[in-house]
Amino acid sequence: MFSFRLLPSTATATATAHGARLGRLVARNVQIDTPAFLAPTSRGVVPHLSHDNLRDHTDIRGVYAALEDFIEKGIPGSPAFQFPGPLRAFTGQPSSSLLFLAARRCPPVPAPATNTDHSISMLTSVGFRELEVNDYISCLSHLQPDAVIGLADIPAKKAGKNRMPKMVDRTELWLETLLRITEGSRTPIFAPILPIEIEQQRLYIQSIAEEMSTRLAGLAFYNSTLVPDMPSELEGLPRFAMDDPATPHILLQAIARGVDLFSLVFPTEATDAGFSLEFEFPGKVEGGEEGKRKPLARDMWAGSEEMKTDTKPLVEGCNCYACRRHHRAYVCHLLAAKEMTAWVLLQLHNIHVTELFFDAVRKSIADGTFEEDCRMFAMAYENEMPKQTGGGPRHVLHVPMHGCDDQRNANGKID
Ligand SMILES: [Zn+2]
Structure with a gap:
C-alpha cells in the first residue's frame, strides 16, 4: 500500500x-x-x-x-x-x-x-x-x-x-x-x-x-x-x-x-569535504539588514589554531550524537589522523542539521510564513558552500546532472 x-x-x-x-x-x-x-x-x-x-x-x-x-x-x-x-x-x-x-x-x-x-x-x-x-x-x-x-x-x-x-x-x-x-x-x-x-x-x-x-x-x-x-x-x-x-x-x-x-547529495558532499553544516531555517540576520551573511558550513580542515583546542560542539546547542558526545578539537584531530570516525561524526551531524532544516520548512509552510522565512534565510546565509581545502575520504566532484559541458570519465575525473 x-x-x-x-x-x-x-x-x-x-x-x-x-x-x-x-x-x-x-x-x-x-x-x-x-x-x-x-x-x-x-x-x-x-x-x-x-x-x-x-x-x-x-x-x-x-x-x-x-x-x-x-x-x-x-x-x-x-x-x-x-x-x-x-x-x-x-x-x-x-x-x-x-x-x-x-x-x-x-x-x-x-x-x-x-x-x-x-x-x-x-x-x-x-x-x-x-x-x-x-x-x-x-x-x-x-x-x-x-x-x-x-x-x-x-x-x-x-x-x-x-x-x-x-x-x-x-x-x-x-x-x-x-x-x-x-x-x-x-x-x-x-x-x-x-x-x-x-x-x-x-x-x-x-x-x-x-x-x-x-x-x-x-x-x-x-x-x-x-x-x-x-x-x-x-x-x-x-x-x-x-x-x-x-x-x-x-x-x-x-x-x-x-x-x-x-x-x-549535498549533506554527504559536505561531510566528504570535512565540513560541518551550520545553517538553520530560517536563521537570523545578525547586525541588522546590513549584517554580514554567515557561512553555510564550517571547514573543519581549515580550522584555526584555536579550533584545535576548541572543546565546543560542532554547533553550539546542536542535539545530534556528534555534538552531544564530542567536540571540534576531537573532529579536527580525527581528520588530521585520516581516521574514518571523523567522517562518521560529521555525517551524523550534517544529516541531523538537514533533518531539522526540513522540519522547520514544513512548520513554516504550515504557519504560512514560508516566503518571508525564505527571504530571511537568503539574507542570513552565504549563497555557496565554502571552498574545500582538505582531502576527503573519496575524491569528490560536484557534476551537474545533465546538459553540462564537462563530463566525468570512468574514474570520476572531469575530462
Ligand atoms: Zn550536531
Whole structure:
C-alpha cells in the first residue's frame, strides 16, 4: 500500500505566490511528511553510516538506491540476485525507511555508450554495460523496492533538437511497458519527467495525465523547474526531484515550486569535504539588514589554531550524537589522523542539521510564513558552500546532472 495526500496549511492558495505544499506519504507503515529528503546510498549504504548508526542516530525515512550498484557481469550471478530476500534485507536497511529504486545513481556518471531502443547504458561495479528494459522490469519482483523510478532515455551529453523526440518516445514506451508488466503486482511507480523543455514532452505528459495517472505513485523530475508546468490532473501525485540541489538556497527554490521529495547529495558532499553544516531555517540576520551573511558550513580542515583546542560542539546547542558526545578539537584531530570516525561524526551531524532544516520548512509552510522565512534565510546565509581545502575520504566532484559541458570519465575525473 503506497499513498500520498496533500495536507492543508494555514496559508490559502490565493495568499501565497509560491507553490510550496505539505504532504504525507505512507507505505509499509512508514510515514514521510513532505517536503522531505531521501538519503542517496552507495552500494546500498548511506555513506559513512553503519546500519546501527543510521537506525539509532538519524531519522532517515527513505533511501535512494541504484540498480547499477548491484549488477556485476550479469544480473543472475550478482549477489543481490542470489540472495533469497528483497533488496532491503540484502542491504540491511532498517524497516523504518522506504527504499526507492532507480536504474542509475543520482547524479549518475555519464556512460560513454548511447542508449538504444531497448536498453540504457550504465556503470556497474565492473564497468559500463547495457541494461535491457525488460531486465530492469523483471528485477523488480525479486528486489521488491517500496517505489520504483521508471526508466528514462537521457543521453550523457546535452540532447540536440533531433534527439529529443526519441527521448520522449522511448521514455513513454518504457513507462507503458513497465506499467503493463507490473500491473498485477501493484508496484508503486514514479513516472520520469525528462530534463528537456516542457513543449518538447507535452504529449508525453498529457498521456501520463489522461491515461496513466491512476496507476502511478508519483512523478520523478530530472529538472525540477518543470514542476509548475504540470497539468492540474497530476497535482495529487508526489513530486520527486532528482536534479540534485547543490545548496539549501536552491533546495528552497525547488520547495517553493512544489517539490515534495528530494534525493539530496549535498549533506554527504559536505561531510566528504570535512565540513560541518551550520545553517538553520530560517536563521537570523545578525547586525541588522546590513549584517554580514554567515557561512553555510564550517571547514573543519581549515580550522584555526584555536579550533584545535576548541572543546565546543560542532554547533553550539546542536542535539545530534556528534555534538552531544564530542567536540571540534576531537573532529579536527580525527581528520588530521585520516581516521574514518571523523567522517562518521560529521555525517551524523550534517544529516541531523538537514533533518531539522526540513522540519522547520514544513512548520513554516504550515504557519504560512514560508516566503518571508525564505527571504530571511537568503539574507542570513552565504549563497555557496565554502571552498574545500582538505582531502576527503573519496575524491569528490560536484557534476551537474545533465546538459553540462564537462563530463566525468570512468574514474570520476572531469575530462
Ligand atoms: Zn550536531
